[in-house]
Amino acid sequence: xxxxxxxxxxxxxxxxxxxxxxxxxxxxxxxxxxxxxxxxxxxxxxxxxxxxxxxxxxxxxxxxxxxxxxxxxxxxxxxxxxxxxxxxxxxxxxxxxxxxxxxxxxxxxxxxxxx
Numbered sequence: 001x002x003x004x005x006x007x008x009x010x011x012x013x014x015x016x017x018x019x020x021x022x023x024x025x026x027x028x029x030x031x032x033x034x035x036x037x038x039x040x041x042x043x044x045x046x047x048x049x050x051x052x053x054x055x056x057x058x059x060x061x062x063x064x065x066x067x068x069x070x071x072x073x074x075x076x077x078x079x080x081x082x083x084x085x086x087x088x089x090x091x092x093x094x095x096x097x098x099x100x101x102x103x104x105x106x107x108x109x110x111x112x113x114x115x
Contacts (some may be wrong), residue, residue: 004088006044008095024050034067054094
């Protein structure tokens with residue numbers, strides 16, 4: 001899931017080459033808690049340190065809401081591949097909303113300066 005967020009952030013897939021100054025820079029392990037226990041998650045990192053994951057945010061330790069959604073989908077009969085696809089789409093939708101808000105903010109700033 002977070003790899004797809006990183007792809008959206010950098011603008012190119014993991015195996016592709018890029019001439020951008022910012023690129024993938026490995027990952028770090030993060031311990032998170034849910035009502036089902038504690039486990040580790042690999043969080044990808046970029047060279048400039050500007051990547052902010054949306055599914056499991058920076059400094060977020062409790063992910064109880066996410067695991068309930070995943071278990072609900074599993075209980076409805078979805079395969080792990082389908083669940084992964086849904087979560088990737090969720091991450092992309094969150095990134096799209098963030099970008100749309102950014103464009104609205106830029107447009108509003110331009111309108112204020114013109115007045």
